[in-house]
Amino acid sequence: MSIVAENLCWGVKHRTIVSDVSLAVAPGETLGLIGPNGSGKSSLLKLLAGLRRPVSGRVMIHGQDISQVPRRTLSQQVAFVQQNAATDTNVSVLDVVRLGRTPHRSALSGWSRDDQAAVMTALERVDMTGRRAQAWQTLSGGERQRVHIARALAQSPKILFLDEPTNHLDIHHQIEILRLVRDLDLTSVVALHDLNLASMFCDRIVVLQEGRVVACGTPETVLTEPLLREVFRVQAGISASPFHSRPHIHFMAG
Secondary structure, eight states, X not given: OOEEEEEEEEEETTEEEEEEEEEEEOTTOEEEEEOSTTSSHHHHHHHHTTSSOOSEEEEEETTEEGGGSOHHHHHHHEEEEOSOOOOOSOOBHHHHHHGGGGGGOOTTOOOOHHHHHHHHHHHHHTTOGGGTTSBGGGSOHHHHHHHHHHHHHHTOOSEEEEESTTTTOOHHHHXXXXXXXXHSXXXXXXXXXXXXXXXXXXXEEEEEETTEEEEEEOHHHHXXXXXXXXXXXXXXXXXXXXXXXXXXXXXXXX
């Protein structure tokens, strides 16, 4: 499914956080959102996913204005992985992932084979099958993040929004999760703070600064030394990676 945002604006009180943002995501594409802290990445993700209503502008998914789509229908198409989520309820990993099936089930429907297959496949994809009976409270931050991604996958969405999904993960699972997202037959929009991971796994990158889009394109065209200096205020060199065809950023000390 495609995503089109037109002139999105959103803010709180007298502060504008997302300012006149327009973008398009093609079906099956992985789009990365990068920018300094406070640049509006999380807020833009929530607007695109329909979790917040813009002050002006609109979002269309598969040609439909999402403000006109019933919430249940939208939740069958779109899954959102938050940066941080917590619960005090005494639940197991399996219980959390089973919640992903809620949009597909009515109040009177029983648990189906399709539901079970979706949950077990999602657990396997994030390498948490062996932890399915473990209590949520005993998991590390990285393990919880993988469970949240499994819950989103169990939802069987067509579009996946992820807000810094590699937070708390070790480097092995950072790479595995982003490789999984890239290889899924889904349209994905992912906010990342690690620029090299964005370069490795995103088809295109949108750079935000103070709520505005300042660059959009492939990693090769967006990740330039002048942009890194202007937007992120860092001195960096860029070279071809010996492991993949994307640019690799070397940050300079001092």
